[in-house]
Amino acid sequence: MQDLLNAATLGSIYLLFALGMALVWGTIGILNFAHGATFMFSAFVGHMVSRETELPFLGVIVIAVLTGAVISSLTMLLAFQPILKRSKNQHAAEMRILIGGIGVAAIPLALAQRETRSSPFGFKSSYKPEVFEVLGLRITTTSAIIIVTGLVMGIGLTLWLRRSRQGLALRAIGVDAETAAGMGVNRTALAFGTMAVAGALAGLAGALLTFQLGAIAPETGDQLVIKAFAVIVLGGLGSMAGTVIGAYVLAGAETFVVSMNWGTWVDAVSFGLIFLILLARPQGLLGRKEVRRT
Amino acid sequence: MSDWYYMNVVLIQTTLTTLLLALSIQVPLRFGVFSFAGVGAFGIGGYGGAMAMVHLEWSTWPAVAVGALAAAVVVSLLGLVVQRLTGLYMGMATIAFTLIISVLAVNGGDATGGAGGLYGALGEINMQQIVLVVVAVVAVLVWTEARGLGRRIDTVREDPELANALGIDVNRYRLMSFALSGLIGGLAGAITTLLRSTITPAEVNFHLVIVALTAIVVGGARSWLGALIGAVIFVWLPTWLSFVQEWEKVAYGFIVAAAAIYLPNGVLGVAKDALHRYRTREERARVAVLQEKS
16 A cells, blocks of 8 residues: 555656656647756756755745746757757658757756766755655655645646647647647747746656655656656557556556565666557557558 | 877777767668667677676677677567657657666676676777778668668658658668667677776666767768768867866757757768859859850
């Protein structure tokens, strides 16, 4: 049972992280490889600020969320937007965006590694987690907050994308960008908004994970990108509900591997999952099959 | 000249092995396969060669051959498995493959030396031998770039449907790119490892993907010459500019991102464009002179 709780906490972190990536990739078609660096650097900025002055829990979260949104918008403005403008076709653009994202991701990573000498960093905060027992399970306030935030964000974003007008516009871009633009959807503004929201989610996940673990290493972000990719592919690209399920399935599988004492194999779970899903059901659990000419 | 040579032997060796690594990723790109499996092949080749030397006490070149062949076989099998995937999915699946190699190496027990890596595999490799290997590899690649075969490969990359219609077996070409990439990556890994006498799982990581990708993106992705330009730039840049050394990784990130945005065909692409423009102008001038005479 305790394992189940751990899996839920881990799953919510994966979910918060993967939601932003899934949102951007599923709608405006950008697989943002710098998402992990955004995640890490938001927490890192929180760390830098909290080194100067002690901050309350919410203070750190706000700083990280804002940093994430700013980094993500800047990435869009300085890297992805020019690439999209200069690319002839979708396929070439995809590849250049991935490469550009890898390049952008290297910058904050190198800066943080330089500053911390590659050692883990945490927050100095007035917040102290408390442990309480529910039904014989030990749960900290941090993991309770994480689980609730993850679920609220996951379900909220799913509903927003399904019900609201902006959600409809975003999904329309995902189906056919040009027709959507012809129907009066402001593509550029929505793309920036989506990237900012994704960055904010990454910042939120970064701050929460750092509170949960006490400290994170600068390299944490890159591993999470691959895991988030596994989550998105598992759930099905373009389906937010799929992403929610995928995050908890991956977390459950990893927790299972750890509880069986195969700890060193834990990273292989997500990589193996990517393989299995891509081979057996490339459209994912809840994804629609894409019709393509080849 | 010879003084300069003796002072820089290590750098020259690194340039050549980096060239091989870059080529292992460039070859599939030229076939339109977005595969990073070459870096995984680097790991297999390195471990294969080191294990043959340390455990089986083979001599240097049989060990290198075994490592390279093992890498070629494994990557070909991977190619069979993932050949249905395209674009980003292929990219991420092969990144996952590369990282699985590193997880396997951590869990290999005595055979791979676990997380600490494998030591004491010092091969006897001199410069002439490395140059010979590189020249052989480049000769094969020049053959694939020239004339009919080169044009068929370009068609497979730019327009697979057209290639199919022309009677080109696209799948066979793609599989061939996997085998070549595995072989070249394996050679790079085995030679690098036996030169340094050690290999650790941490070496087969994401940073290696970035190094290889940087060399290709900056140099030019369409020809082996581009990979050579990239390898030279990235191995020698830190020695030319001392401030780069300190900010090496930050500079890498900036350069990759900038190249992805502004130079999709790399330095080689720019040079070729300039040459083309120069020739066109010459030709026009010649024609104009002729017309005036008549």
